[in-house]
Amino acid sequence: MDILIGLLFVGMGGFIIKNAEQRQRIALLASHLQKFQLEKHMEYLTEGYLRALGESEAERRDQVWQLMEATEKTVAQQLEQLALEVARLDEASTRVSRWPVAVPLASRLLPGTTFDLREALAVHARGVSSVVKNTRGLSRRDKAFMLSAELFLFQHTCHWYCRSRSVASARLAVRHRTRYEQVLAAVSPTTRRGWEALLAS
16 A cells, blocks of 8 residues: 555656646747747648649749748748757757657656757758758749648657657647658658757767
């Protein structure tokens, strides 16, 4: 009986610590994200891309694509600024556990099982900027597809930092009807190499 009571208290303590950590992380990231409109721009691009792909008239389709270009550049600029701001934070507050579920104090007690959000955002910023500039010479459709994947991966990283990898993947599946592995396969090769190197470090 004493063992069960002890385990109960340990479990409750872990739950409280985990929730406190997650609240701190959410507040920290939100304090930086609120300066930008990345979420709003991402929704605008997603809807715009679908509208362009659904247009049967080439002239009207080109007009929609052109409307998207300004927002694409804004997203790239804001993500670069976000990465620069987060880069100024201390390492203790930016470690992200690679474990699929949130484990209390894991990022502090087991730093070898983590990656750095600052480096992750730098990878995302470079990837989005490269796709927006279209350095690979993609068609508008392929560029839109790749940029969407880049932004979905960025969003996944934010949720991973705030909650856990499993929660981030679940939200990705519900919100965008796609899996983490599919998104990773659809980003630019540069982003994918940078991301995989980060997780392997």
